[in-house]
Each structure stands twice: as C-alpha cells, then as structure tokens.
Amino acid sequence: MDYRNAFAVSAAGMTVQKLRLDVTALNLANMQTTRGVDGKPFQPMRVVVDGQVSAFANQFDRLASGGTAALPQVRIETMNVAPRLVLDPGHPDADERGYVSLPGVDHVGEMVNLSGALRTYEANVVALNAAKAMAQKALELGGGQ
Template sequence: MDYRSAFAISAAGMNLEKTRLDVTALNLANMHTTVGPDGKLFQPSRVVASLRAVNFGQQFDNLLTSTNLMLPMAKIETMEVAPRVIHDPGHPDADKNGNVSLPGVNHLNEMINMMSALRAYEANVVAMNAAKVMAQRALDIGATS
C-alpha cells in the first residue's frame, strides 16, 4: 500500500494553513502602520485557496487512480478596504484636521482567521499521524506473517 498520497495531501493542507497564518500575522503586525516604504497605506492581504480546474470525470478518475492528487493551492491577494480614520492631532502623519488613516485591518476577523488556520493545521497533523500509524501497522502485519 502507498501512503505517500495521504502524506502529500496533509502536507499541502499544512502548507496552506501556514500561509494563512503568515498572512494573518502580517495583517496584525501592520494594523497600526500609517505609511509603508512606498509611501502608501498598508493594504491587508488574504489567502484564497483553490484546486486545479478539472471536470468531474477527471476528478473521479484521479481519485480512483491516485495519479493526480487534488491539492489545495494558495494565492495571496491584496484586499481593497477603506482605511480606518482616527483623530490624533499629535501624530506625525495626521492631516490638517488631525485625522490619521490606518489600514483597514479588522482585528476580530484576523483573530478568527488565525484560530481557523490553527485548527485546520492541527486537523492536518492528526490526519498525517493517522496515516503514519496505518503505515506502521501495515509494516507490523507484514513482519509477523
């Protein structure tokens, strides 16, 4: 039996969730950044997961033959969100009215994304460990016969 596909699927899932966590950390870290190196306001990003586009027949054949796994692919997109404006006349980046534009990072949504990525990562670890145990048991059965 070949357990490599189970390991590859779990590894791809862990990689996707790690990317989601990295992007969330970046958004949270820049939540109060007023000016980036390019002089513009930081725009938060998000991870969009997708599969390769194949029709249902190809997907079914792939599942039966395990020759082409349907692994998630991550794409990082910049979100176009309105900035948060706060009144802080003493801030060096305040406009003439004393308002400062901050990135439109939603702290609550980012925390939810972080917890979701963590739980999905843990689920992929459990799946990989289950495949590892199954492979080990298969080796144990083969050794005793």
C-alpha cells in the same frame, strides 16, 4: 494504498494553513502602520485557495487507481478595504483635519481567521499521524510472514 498521497494532502493542508497564519500575523502586526517603505499605506492581505476540487468520489477513484491527489493552488491577494480614520492631530501623518489613516484591518476577523487556521492545521496533523500509524501497522502486518 500509496500513503505518500495521504502525506502529500496533509502536508499541502498544513502549508496552506501556515501561510494563512503568516498573513494574519502580518495583518495584525501592521494594524497601526500608517506608511510602508514605499510611502503607501499598508493594505491588509488574505490567502486565496484556488482549487477546482472535484467531488470526493472522483478524488477517491483517482487515488485508488494509483493517481495523485489534486493539490490546491494558493495565492496571496491584497484586500481593497477603506482605511480607518483616527483622530490624532499630533501624529506626523495626520491630515489637515487631524485624522490619521490607518489600515483597514479587521482585528476580530483576523483573530477568527487565526483560530480557524490553527484548528485546520491541527486537523491536518491528526490526519498525517493517522496515515503514518496505518502505514506502520501495514508494515508490521506485512513483515510478520
């Protein structure tokens, strides 16, 4: 068995979850941002994983025959959500009625996303450590002759 595939799958999973954490942190950090550098309001973003993940049996057959694991394609896209209107007549970006348009970041949804990304990252670390332990044990067994 080629353990590099197991390492690659875990590494890809950790990379995706790290990106989810970064995007979630960016969304939360900009919850109160009325304008960006370009003068436009901040739009929340999300990580989208594109992957025509085949059935487990197909993946297993590919790995068993010496192939490589199919890794997902990841992109970040801007969410098209309506801004939150907050009454703050003294704010420099308030409109004529006194409302300020803040990004439509869903705080609770972002926290759920954060928690899920952390747990998934941890699961990938556990899988990586299990593959590492199996590789070490195989080396110990094979080296004893």
